[in-house]
Every structure is written in C-alpha cells, then in structure tokens.
Amino acid sequence: MLSFVVPALYALFVWWLGTGIILYLDGLPQRTYRWSLTGAAAALVAGVYGLVLTCTGLSLAHVYCGFTCGVLIWGTLEMSYFMGLVSGPRKAPCPPGCGPWKRFALAVGTSLYHEVSVVVTGVILIALCWDQPNQVGVWTYSVLWIMRWSAKLNVFFGVPNLHTDWLPEHLRFLQTYMGQRHMNYLFPVSVTLGTVGVILLVGRALDTDIAPFSDTSYVLTATLLALAVLEHWFLVLPLPDEALWSWAFQRRADTGAARTPVCPACAQDRPRVLISLRGI
Structure with a gap:
C-alpha cells in the first residue's frame, strides 16, 4: 500500500508547492522578476x-528525481x-467585434514564442x-x-x-481573449480522455508483474x-480552489489589482466567476 500512497502524496506535494511558488513570485513587483528569472x-x-542523469537509473531515487x-x-x-520573458508578438487586448477564428489567431500571437519554446x-x-529505462521525467513533462x-x-472556448x-x-x-459560457464541447472530451489515462x-501500476520502479513511475504520472x-x-465547478494557495496570494490581496473586461462577444450565459488560475 505504501508503494502507492507515498508517490501519490509526493506528486500532490510537488504540484501544490510548485504552483504556490510560481504564483507567489508572479505576484511580486516586476523589479524582482530579473532575480526570479x-x-x-x-x-x-x-x-x-x-533528467539526463536519472533517465538511465532504475532505483526509486532515480524515479523521484526524474519526476x-x-x-x-x-x-x-x-x-x-x-x-x-518569453511570450508572443502580440501584447494587446482583443479588438471588439472579432470573430472566433480571428480571435483564436490573435490569442495564439499572445503566447506564440512560449508555445514554440515548450515544443x-x-x-x-x-x-x-x-530509449532509456527511466522515462518518468518525460512523461511528467508531457502530461503537463x-x-x-x-x-x-x-x-x-x-x-x-x-x-x-x-x-x-x-x-x-x-x-x-477568453470565453465565458456554462460549457463547451471540448470540456467533456478533455476530462474523459484524461480520466481514461x-x-x-x-x-x-497494479500489475503485479512489473517492478517497484515501474509501479512508482506509473503512480507519480497517474497522480499528476x-x-x-x-x-x-x-x-466549471464553484469550488474555492484559491484557498489551496492563500499564502501565495497574500501580497496580491494586500495590493489589489484592476480588472480587464472579458471579450463582450464571448460573454454568453454569464455565471459567477471563481477567482483562480491553474498553476502548472
């Protein structure tokens, strides 16, 4: 049982701490960004x-390090x-009255260089x-x-x-560039495929024929x-997930921030907006 619980808790902790650190550093004054970067x-x-060092190893330490x-x-x-530092050529709001394809093209321009760097x-x-035995680091990056x-x-959407x-x-x-609707057609596909994965x-991981090394790799990836x-x-659910990183948002709460309206053409069926942002 510990072979499943420990890696799952470790993945949860790394996800929570890593997200919080990024959110905290992002909320600091821009003059601090050079040091953060x-x-x-x-x-x-x-x-x-x-990652290069650990991809050849088969111990549990190599698995955790690779993850x-x-x-x-x-x-x-x-x-x-x-x-x-790395974003895209466009750094301006979406013009009013844009159709969906033009809005998509402009939205891609806001992060084009970053997406290329990710690829x-x-x-x-x-x-x-x-062709190395320990692929957990690559799996982790690919899932994210x-x-x-x-x-x-x-x-x-x-x-x-x-x-x-x-x-x-x-x-x-x-x-x-964001849309606000009760649901879009991609969402059920995303969560279904993710859940199947x-x-x-x-x-x-439950396969008894594989080694503990592989068990841990699969549990870490599955948890992430x-x-x-x-x-x-x-x-889509009205859950206060921002409470998970309240310590990372204390400075933003103290200073406050102005809001930019959502694209009017996309603001259909407006529900209450939960204030948060996916961290990793």
Whole structure:
C-alpha cells in the first residue's frame, strides 16, 4: 500500500508547492522578476541535467528525481511566460467585434514564442532520454504540456470560471481573449480522455508483474494527470480552489489589482466567476 500512497502524496506535494511558488513570485513587483528569472534559468539547467542523469537509473531515487526534474523544467517555462520573458508578438487586448477564428489567431500571437519554446524543450527532452529505462521525467513533462494546452483551449472556448484575477498585472489583457459560457464541447472530451489515462496508468501500476520502479513511475504520472483533470473541473465547478494557495496570494490581496473586461462577444450565459488560475 505504501508503494502507492507515498508517490501519490509526493506528486500532490510537488504540484501544490510548485504552483504556490510560481504564483507567489508572479505576484511580486516586476523589479524582482530579473532575480526570479535568473533563479529559474539555473533551475532549468539543473532540471535538464538531473533528467539526463536519472533517465538511465532504475532505483526509486532515480524515479523521484526524474519526476521532480520534469516538474521543475515545466515550472521554469511557465515562469518565463508569466513574467514576460518569453511570450508572443502580440501584447494587446482583443479588438471588439472579432470573430472566433480571428480571435483564436490573435490569442495564439499572445503566447506564440512560449508555445514554440515548450515544443522545442519537449523534443529536446525526448531526444535526450530516448530509449532509456527511466522515462518518468518525460512523461511528467508531457502530461503537463498536453493538459495545459487542453486547459487553455477550454478557457478560450468558454468556461464558467475564468480564474482571471490570478494573472499578473501585465497579462490582464489576456482576459479579452477568453470565453465565458456554462460549457463547451471540448470540456467533456478533455476530462474523459484524461480520466481514461488515469485509469490506464493505475491499471499498469497494479500489475503485479512489473517492478517497484515501474509501479512508482506509473503512480507519480497517474497522480499528476488526475490533478490536471481536477484542475479542469475547477474551471466549471464553484469550488474555492484559491484557498489551496492563500499564502501565495497574500501580497496580491494586500495590493489589489484592476480588472480587464472579458471579450463582450464571448460573454454568453454569464455565471459567477471563481477567482483562480491553474498553476502548472
């Protein structure tokens, strides 16, 4: 039982702590970003180096280290976007009256360079760890990559809880590209496929014919994917998920922040908006 509980709790802790650290640093004054990004650059190098070292190992320490490195690499990329280092060519709100295709094209322009960096980093990690026995770091990065894209598409197509107040001040214009609806057609596909993935990974972890090394790898990945599915549900259910990182938001609560209206063309069937933002 401990072989399942311990890695699940570890994945939960890393997800919670990593999200909180990023949100806290994003909420600091922009003059601190250079120091945060310097630390993030060092963390990125350490994460890639650690991933390369651990992908050849078969011990539990190698598994946990590989998982942690995968989260670390992803977190540094997220910081580079939220702190404005790597974003996109467009840094302006969506013009009024845009159709869905034009709004989508403009929205892609707000994060194009970042998305390219995510793809390039993913390809590099896959190449570095190709045909190695420990793939948990690559799996971790891939889960965060795919589910992040899924969450962004769901927010674009429209969800009840846009979680906009967790955006840093300089990214508030992104609210104008978001849709606000009770539901969109992509959401059930996202949560269904994500849930099926969790079930398959747990099934592999329960396979008695595989080694403890593999058990832990599957449990870590399944837990992270389950948390990503949960984050999707936070987009539609009225749950106070911001309470999970209240310590990271204390400074923002003290200073307050202005809001940018959601794109009027997309504000259909407006429900109450839950204030939060997906962290990893």
